[in-house]
Amino acid sequence: MFVRIVKMSFHKEHISAFLSMFEEKKAFIKASKGCSLLELYQDKNNPEIFFTYSYWEKEEDLENYRNSDLFKNVWAKTKVFFNDRPLAWSVDKKITLI
Template identity: 35%
Template sequence: MKSFVVIVDIISKKDKVDFAKEALLSLLDVTRAEQGCVVFDLHQDKENPAHFFFYEVWETKELWEAHMNTAYFTAYKEKTADVFAEISFNVMTKIDMETSC
């Protein structure tokens, strides 16, 4: 089964890093419990603490879209409206290579 992979690249405002991290962490458990969520991992750059990214794997695009429209995610977006300098969503496809010796 093909999965739907999303990388969310996030840069918080320099003076909002702690608030951003707390808000992003608040999404983990509730999102991981959603139907169709396979992987939902948050990462923070060791050299630039304002840089975060989510690595997400969903069973389908439709289930990811449903996640993006949940009440808790809508509330999160309102709560963090002035926290982030940049956010980009990248839909990815895993590439498998066959290796031969």
């Protein structure tokens, strides 16, 4: 399993549209093969910055999602709201304390 972290920065006037779209699509994204968790975070100091964290079983699962019509549709609608280039990382989770 690994974690995909994506940082996105939006124009203020598009945040509500992004949140509505995310709310509409989140269950479909989470239902993608190999996705075991999907979270959305908003920066406390800069409300224009958001992060998604998604947990994937295999890199192939993430790549299949990224090549899906669902991703292409969501990404096409999302990227027009950006005020900066998005950044993404794939990381291996090492330790969890609960």
